[in-house]
Amino acid sequence: MCGIIARVGDGDALAELMTGLRNLEYRGYDSAGVAVRCEDGIDVCKREGETDVLDAALVERHLPGSVGIGHTRWSTHGPPSDANAHPHTDDDGRVAVVHNGIIRNYESLRRELREDGHRFTSETDTEVVPHLVARELDAGADAETAFRAATDRLEGSYALAMVVADEDAVYATRHGSPLVLGLGDDANYLASDVPAFLEFTDRVVYLEDDDVVVLDDAGYRITTTAGDPVDREAETVDWAAGDAQKGVYSHFMRKEIDEQPTSLRQTIEGRTDSTGTVLDAFPPGSLASIENVVFVACGTSYHAAMYGSTLLRRRGVPATAMRANEFAHDPMPMSDRTLVIAVTQSGETADTLASLRVANESPASTLAVTNVVGSTAAREADDAMFIRAGPEVGVAATKTFSSQVAALALLADRFEEDGAGIEFGREPRSKQATARASTTDGGVDAGTIRSLPDDVETVVNDGRAARLAKQYADADSYFFIGRGVGYPVALEGALKFKEITYEHAEGFAAGELKHGPLALVTPSTVIVAVFTGQDDDRTLHNVREAQSRGAPIIGVGPESATEIRDAVDEYLPIPDTDPELAGMLANVHLQLLAYHAAEIRDRAIDKPRNLAKSVTVE
Template identity: 55%
Template structure:
């Protein structure tokens, strides 16, 4: 959530570069935006609303310079207003600051500053920072030292960038909130995520917690907060900037749903040997845990539930925990491997859970999409899902590749019987997903039930996490009430909510006991006049009791979960499109949740 952009060295193009960078960060979620330029003084422009509103506001003001910062804000302290938008200034107007995160001791700092005569104009926690810098400057402290001193007084999480009148530099620091530098000849960039400057460079440096950066005409320097120099590795971003465009699709989400075959191929490439029936996961070392604990949030938590079942069936005790609960009441760890599943690698709750696990001596692993992310750097091991950049707020291709990656992880760590059959099904996944994308009648089903009161999703075994994810997608982008259940739980309360205007989406694969029991649950809702949509491979007779069928190719049950999910993604997408929702930027949501 929230986005930061900073730029030094683009001359007259700096302002346009900042606004362009903010537009590339829109996917993170925001409700206001602003920019500040520093030369002899500091000039800024900010507004509640969207980037388009900021552009309109900029058309009536004059901002110039070759040093600047920008921000998209997602409200935490105070509503989305012009006054609460970033950047924030001090009393003199000579300092401007942007900030992601939460300053936990802001109230005591604010009380101290107000007592000293400072005037505040916003409700935000961020505004204490420019005033702290102002006090340091007033005491004769040099600009860089003033910023360092102010930041040293903060408690909580932050990614901060500041500019000061008369100083052609951007100062920045991070703690529990991501910042990355982008390097080109003659210009340097700073952002909360690579897409903000990827059109200009593929050379990046990831800042770690407790590090401070100075960007100026001479380039960049990174040090600890107390000033000790830090050697940093320059990384190369491997994806092309065109991957973050819509490529002719109406929405990023639809594009990313259709990118799933390619994403799955990337996830599998070089990791499976179908002839030998083996999986080779590079650089994992000797991993033979007595148990596995998954920690995750949202969509990634659904993937974690799926992954925990994989390991249990392979004979390794495994549990999935909501990271927000784990971080505050961590269960006994023993010799368990703690695996954080996080698309961005920056999810605050998941990072907190992983850090707590490490404090207790556990080995940790990040299953993530982002090379160089905080989770990838801090964990003992990192396993990349290789989905490529995902811009739509609602996860799609990253969930599918998480499921595939967790299969690979389990197979690479165990000697499970039947591995050859699973590997063959994984190799067929890209083609089978493409088949569903080409043939799915999900749009017609969406048209039929667009005006439903609510939506229920049910499944057993591997299909239970898929039911949860199907419901979450429906909630996220249609704003309709939707719930996912383990099929057998319907009769333990939720059945009271079933009506003729409550479609039930039942994921049923195979013809074993789980399928037969789910068919029984379908009969229960059918007897109460609820419409039924079966997502099935046709091996059971659930189609007899369904009003509509979304067909799946026959495959291994583990792979069938990915295929069923594809239908449900399309169902949610088309329902949202029919309802006219803002699909790529659902209200109140952010792509990367970097506060707890």
């Protein structure tokens, strides 16, 4: 939520600030603004709307200066407007601040400041910060001391960056919201995410909560809130600047759908060999003592977690997936034989971090499955497993879902190899394994997992989803159904569809259709059914229940499933593979179906209304 960019260095700041804002627009696009330290103070320009609107306003204005901050907003307090756009300033325009997060005690601070004579021009929580700083400056404090004093009054989550008139410096801190430092040859940067400055440098320092950073002509200093120096290691990210650009594509989402074979190869590379699964964080035998697993996640990551929990249960490991926004406030019992797995693309999702912290206070072990090295989740969990999907800019997650599921499939195999879990009743684990093998053709072997990228590429190159999106464009509703690993894929397919088309779409467990949702089925309700090669006869029975009510059926399933192909109205085939991996292939068809349906409707595919990429507020 919201994107921050700051820059201190040689030359003009404005062009690089605008590049950073455009690269961060996936984090919010309700409004955008910049503040540059000029010769006569601070010059601010901000506008409601996307960065293109701000760009147009800046054509007639030049903001000279080498020090500045910028912001692209996802609204929390106050609707999108010029007044509510960041940066916010004090009464005299001496202080300008940008903010990501929520200041929970802003109302009491606002009342206090108003009583002191301060005037407010916005509805935002952020505006209290420059006024707090200005009050400290009026009392004789220097800028850094004033900034520390102001942030000490704040309650909630925040990443803040500030410029002050007459000082060529940026002051910044984070508490519960992400902030990363970029180290360039001629300039240094601060941003909410690495892609903001990836065109200028690939050397980064991941800041931790309550770090205070000062960027100036001398470089940068990191201290604690008490002022003690902090040494944070600089790292080189392995993302190229082009990874975060659209290139020849019209939309990031389509680019990222097409990148899935590559991202999957990166996820799998070096993690399988002739002896089994190779995971650096979990050497052989290290998972043997785990008796149960709890996944915590939100949104698309929650669907990946559901998929992973299904794979683990099939291997005899009791596993459940919980929405992080519920687990954080109502956690399930945990012991020292519990592993809590936080699945989060960014590693900064507020609800997931809250759940991770609850788990860290229990006897349980914790693992972060994330895309971002140096993220808060990766640092705070006991161990981290990186999905290696590369930058994802489209708000609707695509390649990261595939890589999350692939990573969890590898982890599930390591659990099985280590003999983790508990016996069910009196049945020995060996019989459980035999039963599973009989229903999944012997389980997922390393060769099948390694074939995933090529199988996904086959689906990516299949153009039938575009025709079906057009054929059923006039439907009233779209229901997605599946069972087993097909159930979380159905939920994910419905989520993608509603996110970017704004049409009514819902996902259901196939067997639940007759327990209520069937009442909503009409000839104008498209049913998209996911078949995986396991229990397909039962799913087909549920399909026929809807079909008898006149609903058109789109089946997605194995190439060789001729009975299913003959029973449905339209069929999107996937390469024959292990049923446990079939859901991943089916999901790519659903991504393409949603993409083309949104394209037909001329939706803002990369920037769906009311949504943002990284949800850093609870």
